[in-house]
Amino acid sequence: MVNFEELYKTYWQKIFRLCMGYVNDADIAKDMAQETFIIVWEQLPKFRNESSISTWIFRIATNNCLRQIEKQKRFPKSEMPINLEEEKPESQEPQIQFLYQCISELPEMDRVIISLELENIKQAEIANIVGLSDANIRVRIHRIKEKLTQKFASHEY
Numbered sequence: 001m002v003n004f005e006e007l008y009k010t011y012w013q014k015i016f017r018l019c020m021g022y023v024n025d026a027d028i029a030k031d032m033a034q035e036t037f038i039i040v041w042e043q044l045p046k047f048r049n050e051s052s053i054s055t056w057i058f059r060i061a062t063n064n065c066l067r068q069i070e071k072q073k074r075f076p077k078s079e080m081p082i083n084l085e086e087e088k089p090e091s092q093e094p095q096i097q098f099l100y101q102c103i104s105e106l107p108e109m110d111r112v113i114i115s116l117e118l119e120n121i122k123q124a125e126i127a128n129i130v131g132l133s134d135a136n137i138r139v140r141i142h143r144i145k146e147k148l149t150q151k152f153a154s155h156e157y
Helices: 004-023 026-046 053-074 094-104 108-118 123-130 134-154
Strands: none
Touching: 004 026, 004 053, 004 094, 004 108, 026 053, 053 108, 053 123, 094 108, 094 134, 108 123, 108 134, 123 134
């Protein structure tokens, strides 16, 4: 049996950063990471070892993030029932803030892929999480990195 506490300690920061790549807002990202771990806690007894535990957790986090994006599409910021204006944590370096901003502007699937890549998830595992081929993942990561490099170059970082 897998120990939830160990999973939480091992994956919290990675899942938080993944969520930051989607929403570029530390408070929302923390909430999304917490929601992910609530689901992991609830579903852990049903985990069947059909994939690695990390793939399973990242898949839950990715689905959770995609649901959040759908909510934001249905309720744009001006219509949200609560204020979800972006707040940048002061402790973050400007380059890191800019990176999260750039990632949050990418198409949904690209956000998933690059966020997982930044967490040093193997490309084969990323392919498994998102349901694309290894070759497709390699090409997409290369193109995403080119886009981000161009944005950084034009922003003088």
